[in-house]
Amino acid sequence: MSPRTEPSGTAPTTLSRQVPEKVGLDGLEERWDATWETDGTYRFDADAPAESIYSIDTPPPTVSGSLHVGHVFSYTHTDVVARYRRMRGAEVFYPMGWDDNGLPTERRVQNYYGVRCDPTLPYVPGFVPPHEGTDGKAVKPADQVPVSRPNFIELCERLSAQDEQQFESLWRYLGLSVDWSRTYQTIGDSARAVAQQAFLRNLARGEAYQQLAPGLWDVTFQTAVAQAELEARDYPGHFYKVAFHGEGGPVHIETTRPELLPACVALIAHPDDERYQPLFGTTVRSPLFDVEIPVLAHPAAEPDKGAGIAMCCTFGDLTDVQWWRELRLPNRTVVGRDGRLERTTPEWLTGDGAAVYAELAGKTTFSAREAVVAALRTAGDLDGEPTPTMRKANFYEKGDKPLEIVSSRQWYIRNGGRDEDLRAALLARAEELEFHPGFMRVRYENWVGGLNGDWLISRQRFFGVPFPVWYALDAAGEPLYDTPLVPTEEQLPVDPSSDVPEGYAADQRGVPGGFVGDSDIMDTWATSSLTPQIACGWRDDPALFTKTFPMSLRPQGQDIIRTWLFSTVVRSHLEHGSLPWSHAGISGWILDPDRKKMSKSKGNVVTPMGLLTEHGSDAVRYWAASAKLGTDAAFEVGQMKIGRRLAIKVLNASKFALSFGAPDAPVSLDPATVTVPLDRAMLAGLAEVVDQATAALESYDHTRALEVTETFFWTFCDDYLELVKDRAYGGLRRGKSELARSSEPIDGVDERSEEHAADINPAGAESARTALALALDVMLRLFAPVLPFATEEVWSWWREGSVHRQPWPDAAPLRAAAGDAPPGIVVSAGAALAALRKVKSEAKLSMRTEVSSVRLTIPTDAAEGVRAALADVRAAGRVTGDLDLVTGDVPAPVADDAVLVTS
């Protein structure tokens, strides 16, 4: 464990000289970041015992994108947890990852360097990209220079490294207490090896498999798309009423995709639909193509949708896939991977049908649709005019054309989508996981309950983790997909496009009897789902892995529960038979002032660095920490200003609290010197705050902890500090005239004099000074997780070490110091002071106006408290003459009959 300084003990500390004359927030970020780095304040100690470790599965931000306010928001939440746990005595394992994997990086490299990947090209050593930087403008696809895959990947890595630097500086400026010596990349060798090893083990256990099956396909990106990456969008189209030819007359169906008519394999209606019951089991013939089509019953058909009978094509939508699978229909796919109709006429079309198809071959679905509609109209098989409709179509979340469903060979990992037992097991895992807030669990359960297939993990792209498999080629040069060749785990990571499988020579690549590498890469989530294994050193550092896994906390956004959170649970369940972490902290969204989700496209994204430099990191952190987990928060500069004000107040109040006594006198932290009831009562209140803040943070409620601390702090400044400052000065600084008559007796102090009590009772002054120091010591630690810079600054004025390595405050010593002092004294005395202030405020006079006589009526139950602190109340209220204290039936203290001395 790292060395810690002692908890607030009795050792005096002499640093009042080091309190700066003028305090401020500017420059604290750079200064303390540098110090923390030098001192290794947040360095993880790998020798710490396993039970002391708190490990955080930090979300690796996508470095090809830009950080926005939402990142600052949620990463602050995590940092508050990390700092709290560290102060609670945990050794916090808090690494940072960089997600530089996948399509976003590819795209950014294309735009930034003006290149595109052409896997057929050879590697060019020392390649210089034609362009560098975006200047706010991307290089158009037509102007992009084709480069080899290795060159392309080099550029991806180069740009990622640059981006990571920028990200790290921002995070450091924000004050994330990450151990920066432990960063990982999702595309680094280590992460690649982890992803490949996990995949190979899934493969060996039968959890990963390859299948030729219809799947969602993006014709623009030319890649398969997983269920989790779908986005349903409104898409305009038309309903076409088309006549099929039956023996008893035409059967009309309505379709939005008439171009799929040649792919029609059945007409389907609901089994209970009396209109179509007579047709079940019979066949009809399709218009134009004259193919014999069975009429079938299936409960998924909706009687009130369209004509109530649907044309099932291979494949128009996911329902078609379901029918095709469940009714064991033939596959008559006509749409190819490029989004165009197959160029060769399908075998099931003959005669006139083949002739019609010849007109469609090679056309996009859009032009094919027009052609088919025109032909239907000519043939008289189009009933009425098409009616416009807005339908929901599936899109790849990054694409702009509706997805097609095509058959392709893809890799899958079992995730319970086709297996009830596994699904139940994964739902049971969610029961074990503590979600913060708890209702987020429902999102997981809904998603898992609604899965309709296994997890598609293969992508037909270039930059990513390749599948570590090769296929032997038979004598005809056809790959033997069922028996993939795999490397050993020691060989990982491998790139099957350049590495050669065991038992083969490089020149056998692609030749009959030789081998070929799998050309796909893994879905980005296939790697991201392994962040715990990557961060904890599953492959590279088994000792670390044993200590840190399963991890303590996964912080993340609510939008990726179905992707990142779920897929991580899947991988961990399959590989380790456990949850990957025990807690999941879900942050909400940042919304615009008009309650819309903030996004780049709306042009309202504020750059985080600008925010941090303008308001200060503590201020921005305060805004973030004021929002509960799981709750959307408004982007509100006002809240940051409040945070800034708080941070400044912490500096100023601390400076003030440390300024009493002789300049070189030690600051006492000895609780025994706190003898005055008011001071003890303040400490009793603080003890309560410590308990509440601790309980709140233990249940991942940082807003509550901040709120109680902040409320106490402001009362401390406005009331307690005002009440005791004269006494704490001990007459050393002020002229005595003002104070000469603050002569009420002070409990625990036996002298009474016409002089200020503290002048002849140093114990009263000492009590206040020590109480101030003790309270400051505790409050700094309570604020430290949210305001790391201001608290560290103050700590450095008078204490040793970093506040961030201090133990979290404990209420017990405060209670011991407080003894049996009635805790209500601070409240009662504060209310009495407020009454005196009100008199002056209403008389529109300065708060420093002297009161030569006043009657103070206080609630009966406050009497004891006010009496106990009467000298301080008099001093703070500048009551220089008679103070007639009476009790009465009033809700709060009232001052009247005041005689104010105006000068």
Add this chain to the structure above:
RNA sequence: GGGCGAUUGGCUCAGUGGUAGAGCGCCUCGUUCACACCGAGGAGGUCACUGGUUCGAACCCAGUAUCGCCCACCA
């Protein structure tokens, strides 16, 4: 269509059974011997709506409306 969340003073939000809270903003005043990135005081709300439970409801129950997010023959 389903799920989840939200609806409290002009704004941002606390408050889960006992006479409505905070900060910002606003109004009035003060102040530069911790803090003008300041201080004090004040005004301002029938807690979205309708029913119900209860001695008592912002809070519990049912329904409605509006907003947000997620999902969508599976719900």
